[in-house]
Amino acid sequence: MTSWLAKLRRLFNVLGDGVEASAMVAWPSTNDFIRAGEATRRLTRTGLIARHGSWITPTANAQNWLESGKNAHLVLILHRHVRFIGELMSTLERGSTSHEELLIVARSRYGFRWESLTPVRTRTSWLRVTGMVDIFDGEVHLTEAGRALLSDLELGKPDADEGDAPAVLPSTPTAIADLLAALDDVRLHRRARAAGFYIPGQQEEAGWIETLRVLTEGAMPSITVGGLANLCCRTHGISASSASSALDTLKSIGLVARISSDRLAATGAAQAWLDTDQSVNLARIVHAHISYFGEILFDLDTVGVKPTAKGLAERSSHYGIDTAQGLPPAAVTGRLNLLLACGLVTKISQTFFKVTPLGRAFRDSVRCLTPQQLVELHEEEFASVPPTDVVEAEQIAAKIEDSAHDSGEPERLEVAVIAAFNYLGMPSRHIGGATTDSPDGEVRTGSGVHGRILAVETKTAKNGEVSEEYGRPLTLPGQRSKINAEATIYIGPGFERRLLDAVDDDLQVAVVLTSLLAEAVRRQGVTPLTPAQLGPLVDPLLRSDQRRDLLAKEWNAQQRLADLELSVAIVLHNEAQDPLTEGAWLEIKDIRRELRKLGHRADEEMIMKALHFLTSPRIAVAECAAKAGSPAEEPKYEYRATMTLGTIWRRIEAPGRQWRRSSSRNDE
Incomplete structure (x- = not known):
């Protein structure tokens, strides 16, 4: 990379105070000769070369760069004269991305009509040799030098989107307004995680909204659980297990609720949505019931957050207080597609999303949880010794x-x-x-x-x-x-x-x-x-280049076990909170099924490791009992939580605090 910049400096030195375009100059080495016009052909619009008739000279900008030797100075010159230099860096500030996705941004947001990747690759090559970006693993990454330079750039504005005028939201029915009014920080935090987000049917042309409408109407005034599952299977030709996942989603987003052990009914808020037939009211209900829904609309406009399902899934971990693990990408994809169906986001590529004017109006009208609020909640609810280690x-x-x-x-x-x-x-x-x-x-x-x-x-x-x-x-x-x-x-x-x-x-x-x-x-x-x-x-x-990958496997395995332990605790806690359960006992197969809804694919051996930890005498946040059966049968075991989730959290943290206290006493 540095050799390329050295060649550029040599070219400016060879040109000196100016030469005729037809003159032969020794470049890029003393043994190579090329016409000055050909050597500078690709630099004519960069602000580095000036032409006066057939006379070619380096500009004052070029001379200033030669004297300063600073690559940031060179990039500033390029940005002032070439479109989509600083703007490209600004796009990368959200997160690394591919050349293909940068081409989509250039065309959809800045009005370029490029058909190939060449213009994008030319710009990333300039930025790479100057140290502003790096390219690896098939993606372009903004470097710290590039991030530092961005604050000095005056960026061009994207082409205006159609309908960018502020949107007007429909009025909120009383039943839905009451839901939103009850959303304080604690209730926002306690919304359902809904990691197994699944809605059958076609996503395009409001297909998901029609699915939700049919299933909600099927639960009016009420219906058995099996009856609604059968309706789902008949309507969409799906299996019984898929229908069960769809019903779980329907309950978690607040459209139906149990009224007995085997019957479901549409909620009052759901009926209000059907009466108004406004998709924004559906979004309001969903936001009130599941985590990280309206919050997505803020993160899509947040610098440093990649506007894709994968990038948002990584971001979602900042909103979790009961678990440091974020939502799986599939759960975020489900949320994005529902927001898309409601008109609150739009796609600018196959994987990139952006907020619509209606989406901005919506997010400003509802109470959302922010990562900072979660930090404060965490400190208040799970106060502990500062993590000195x-x-x-x-x-x-x-x-x-x-x-x-x-x-x-x-x-x-x-x-x-x-x-x-x-x-x-x-x-x-x-x-x-x-x-x-x-x-x-x-x-x-x-x-x-x-x-x-x-x-x-x-x-x-x-x-x-x-x-x-x-x-x-x-x-x-x-x-x-x-x-x-x-x-x-x-x-x-x-x-x-x-x-x-x-x-x-x-x-x-x-x-x-x-x-x-x-x-x-x-x-x-x-x-x-x-x-x-x-x-x-x-x-x-x-070898030195082998160490990190092997360590990463160990780190990931350790984190997965911690995530699993906490998720098992959440499953046991949720079962204990369900008023329709008897005794709140769960077998391994039941725990495994509930874990799948949280995005975990854990085998029985891994689940047993987590349960041994949670039921150990020193921790004892869960208990184990042998299930009654015939003497000839292998004993089966059931598990249940013995305390609330907040107490579980403190109980697991306690040994470390106690050890620190004992250590400080011994030091005295």
């Missing part, structure tokens, strides 16, 4: 990242690295490489006799890349012999290619980037791993 993790990780570039005081990195390994549960001590045959530190991979001894060698680099000359690993064997170490952990912010190959090929050296060590520390504060699970971090038989 998480704060400590961030402090250690920040020191690693900062000191890795401090070549003037290399000991800072040594100290930060030793603190990191101690935090990760690997007993470590700082030695300090006062001489070349002494390691910077010692790490044990486990407690006492269970741990292998590893030497630590750290390298700093101001520019982020340790040079081959500075990082020569010739002294590593001697350092290991000093402390009887089996291998060396060789740590730095980055390494020149030949140096990296040399140390990566050594089967007694584990090359670890400071960025990965910092990430491991940060994740340890939230998703702690055992020293054995952290093995890939220091395994000398692995």
